Amino acid sequence: MSEHAHGHEEHSFWRTYVFSVDHKVIGLQYLITSLLFLLFGFTLVLLMRWQLAFPGQPLPLLGRLLSPEAAPGGVIGPMFYNQLGAMHGTIMVFLGIVPLAVGAFGNYVMPLQIGAPDMAFPRMNMMSYWVYLPGGLLMLLSFLLPGGAAQSGWTSYPPLSVINPGQTMWLVSMVFLITSSLLGSLNFIVTILNMRAPGMTLGRMPVFVWAQFVTAFLLLLAFPPLEAASILQLMDRVFHTSFYMPAGLVIGGQTTPWTGGGQSLLWQHLFWFLAHPEVYVLVLPPMGIVAEIIAVNTRKPLFGYKELVGSMAFIGVMSFVVWAHHMFLSGMSTTLSNFFLVTTMIISVPSVAVLTCLILSLKGASIRFTTPMLFALAFLPLFGIGGLTGLPLGLTVTDIYLHDTYYVIGHFHYVVVTGSLIALFAGTYHWFPKWFGRKLDDRLGKIHFWGTTVAMNGIFLPMFIIGMQGQSRRLYDPTAHLHNLVGQPMHVVSTVSAFVLLIFQLPFIYNFFNSIFNGEKVDSNPWKATTLEWQCPSPPPHGNFASVPRVHRGPYEYSDPAHKDDWLPQDAEKAVAPV
Amino acid sequence: MVKALENYGWFLPVQASDFAADIDRGLIIIHWAMALIFVLWGIFFVYLLVRYRHRDGHKVERSHMSLAVSMTPDVAVLGFEILLIAVYAVPSWSRMKITVPPAEGAVQVELMAEQFNWSARYPGKDGKFGRTAPDQVDFTNPFGIVAEDPAGADDVVAVNEMRFPVDETVLVKLTSKDVIHSFFIPEFRVKQDAVPGMALPVWFKPNRVGEYELTCAQLCGVGHAIMRADVKVEDRASFDAWLASKKAAEHADAATPAAVEQW
Structure with a gap:
């Protein structure tokens, strides 16, 4: 790319900060938006947690602010509870973690790491954000509609989702969100294939770029089926087509307008065909982030670069043939379950390989316990718990008992919260100096780290216990079932921990916004890192690199005895230390 | 109704069908295996963190163990899973979910x-x-x-x-x-x-x-x-x-x- 195309011409305020085509500005827009959505989704679950720990008790303070239909007398009603549940899941996955992992980190960091001046299609990049934002806002605003927000779970199984209020806006909003991620994923693939700096062969790309590359393929190939499926569900709702509606439905003693001929299992297949690759969309970029941070803070090359990259690519391919392990008890052919059992067990092996490579990278290292490194290290055992607890769920026989219990909730929150989210925090502390030229405060960061990890375990560990006791998920009032009574104190532990987690996010929120303006100023490469994003100014100017970088080596050349420093940037000439 | 509370404790509920023992056996074996993996792995992890922490005069060793050795845990997990599938999951799943018993006599x-x-x-x-x-x-x-x-x-x-x-x-x-x-x-x-x-x-x-x-x-x-x-x-x-x-x-x-x- 010539200087001219990414020149330094002056732009107006609107073109610079709002409708910008610069991948860095778009990345930051995604960052702030998705963090706010995450906070909102977290607030929703706090309301649910109150009801779960103290069923039927009026919500303190907030209770009076909620509408009487949602929470009569300040007590959360069952319909509002189901809205909170569906929206918490949807917001955290589709508006929070994915846009943060891909839209924010991918957009900002990936082009820098491959030495590109911008994304391949800057306008499409801008469009992707401006389709995502209205989609997200529509999702939130659906709470204000008559009938409220969607209330059929984030999985939205018909016929329930077709007959329940609130679902129409959910579907419309999903069409926006999926369109946005499609635009983004195409852009990522083209950028990674075509925009690499000279010398940046595929085998020299940082692991984070590989993670984004695999993720982009998952987004590209898995999301369109859900977009189609959502439009079919929308038609079932609005025009009374019967894609998912079987004949002879009787609802509340009334016959229904659907002529029948549809299959409610069809939605589950289409949904999980998206939503299982989606799990790896949530997990792969965080794995990439952790790999980067471990390499920098161990001061040595990552262990098994090829094994890491190969495992991630293998996970990407396999993730398309495991979807029906969510459906062992759905009424799908039980013989077919054996196939998905086998593929599910196979996909666990590359995940073990990734964790093994990351932990073996610590061997022989000189580990610096910086704040990002603490988060990255916490990812390893906590994501490990998430992975291990997937085993009894993936195994058909034990899944008969554990399916749809709190054990499942515990499992995927260990994967996505103590796994992905922890890694995204790590990434925030790691790349903040690049984004703003200033560091996040270290002391506040450590308070945030310890409070967050302890509180997260306090929330999710009890879920394995009540799951083992057979407590089903999505219950408005767990005490309505006899077999849940013994475990009820565990809900109190979870709820108290959730509020503790909220308190420990306050230092982070303060630290984030305060450090943008008042943080300690740092140079362009404060961590002494080798990858290309640290070889340009912080924050990088429009166009990123003053001249096109030439890449001479792989991404993690730390502690090379033949070089003067303990880091050897990808684009630097090797220099012997003065004797 | 209250009497039924005796069926529940802090772990699995009482076993009341002929599938229960089989499912519980699987759950318990898998959880022991999970605990073993996590503890061994955790000890190794903590050892690495302490042994290789940054300190003055500590030198980085750039040499790595062989890739083949590093794949031991992957192979072990794969072996355990193949065993679980072959001797446990497939036969028990067939008994519980595939082979419908005859209607006569049921x-x-x-x-x-x-x-x-x-x-x-x-x-x-x-x-x-x-x-x-x-x-x-x-x-x-x-x-x-x-x-x-x-x-x-x-x-x-x-x-x-x-x-x-x-x-x-x-x-x-x-x-x-x-x-x-x-x-x-x-x-x-x-x-x-x-x-x-x-x-x-x-x-x-x-x-x-x-x-x-x-x-x-x-x-x-x-x-x-x-x-x-x-x-x-x-x-x-x-x-x-x-x-x-x-x-x-x-x-x-x-x-x-x-x-x-x-x-």
Whole structure:
């Protein structure tokens, strides 16, 4: 790319900060938006947690602010509870973690790491954000509609989702969100294939770029089926087509307008065909982030670069043939379950390989316990718990008992919260100096780290216990079932921990916004890192690199005895230390 | 009702069907394996963090162990999983979910889920279910049993309560009238979604006399949490007596609307 195309011409305020085509500005827009959505989704679950720990008790303070239909007398009603549940899941996955992992980190960091001046299609990049934002806002605003927000779970199984209020806006909003991620994923693939700096062969790309590359393929190939499926569900709702509606439905003693001929299992297949690759969309970029941070803070090359990259690519391919392990008890052919059992067990092996490579990278290292490194290290055992607890769920026989219990909730929150989210925090502390030229405060960061990890375990560990006791998920009032009574104190532990987690996010929120303006100023490469994003100014100017970088080596050349420093940037000439 | 609380503690509920022991064995073996992996791995992790922490004069070793050695945990996990699949998951899954037991000799029950009730139908003495028709459905006749069909005359319908004789195979035909529900009796370790438009077989053999709980395990609307039924497993004689008493009570109920009509 010539200087001219990414020149330094002056732009107006609107073109610079709002409708910008610069991948860095778009990345930051995604960052702030998705963090706010995450906070909102977290607030929703706090309301649910109150009801779960103290069923039927009026919500303190907030209770009076909620509408009487949602929470009569300040007590959360069952319909509002189901809205909170569906929206918490949807917001955290589709508006929070994915846009943060891909839209924010991918957009900002990936082009820098491959030495590109911008994304391949800057306008499409801008469009992707401006389709995502209205989609997200529509999702939130659906709470204000008559009938409220969607209330059929984030999985939205018909016929329930077709007959329940609130679902129409959910579907419309999903069409926006999926369109946005499609635009983004195409852009990522083209950028990674075509925009690499000279010398940046595929085998020299940082692991984070590989993670984004695999993720982009998952987004590209898995999301369109859900977009189609959502439009079919929308038609079932609005025009009374019967894609998912079987004949002879009787609802509340009334016959229904659907002529029948549809299959409610069809939605589950289409949904999980998206939503299982989606799990790896949530997990792969965080794995990439952790790999980067471990390499920098161990001061040595990552262990098994090829094994890491190969495992991630293998996970990407396999993730398309495991979807029906969510459906062992759905009424799908039980013989077919054996196939998905086998593929599910196979996909666990590359995940073990990734964790093994990351932990073996610590061997022989000189580990610096910086704040990002603490988060990255916490990812390893906590994501490990998430992975291990997937085993009894993936195994058909034990899944008969554990399916749809709190054990499942515990499992995927260990994967996505103590796994992905922890890694995204790590990434925030790691790349903040690049984004703003200033560091996040270290002391506040450590308070945030310890409070967050302890509180997260306090929330999710009890879920394995009540799951083992057979407590089903999505219950408005767990005490309505006899077999849940013994475990009820565990809900109190979870709820108290959730509020503790909220308190420990306050230092982070303060630290984030305060450090943008008042943080300690740092140079362009404060961590002494080798990858290309640290070889340009912080924050990088429009166009990123003053001249096109030439890449001479792989991404993690730390502690090379033949070089003067303990880091050897990808684009630097090797220099012997003065004797 | 309160007596049933004895069935629950801080771990798995009491075992009340012939599938329970098999499922629990798997759960316990897997959790011991998980604990072992996590602890060994955790010790190694902590050792690495302490041994290789940054300090003055500490030198980085750039050499790595061989890739083959590093794959030991992957191979071990794969081996364990192949073993689990071959000797445990495939045979047990086949017994619990693929090989439907013959209807002859089994206690047959039709179980229909709707927002937010469980209705059970037993075929009565003749062992045959009467014909049903959607236009016959009303609150006193949730299955829509056709009155003219003699096979249906002795059918017994119970709402939100069901009983099974101990040590006999029960074969359930599971349906749903409206949305997806899920049939879950924790003490039996039995679970199956009830899908509208499908009739799915569920089978189990209760092997412990007692009172248990059937709940809905799939979000089905505002009343999902209160969608439950009492399940009682008892000896054959008590079970037959219960069926007879249900039938008698049904006739008493049926007399009332007819009388009202005449009046």
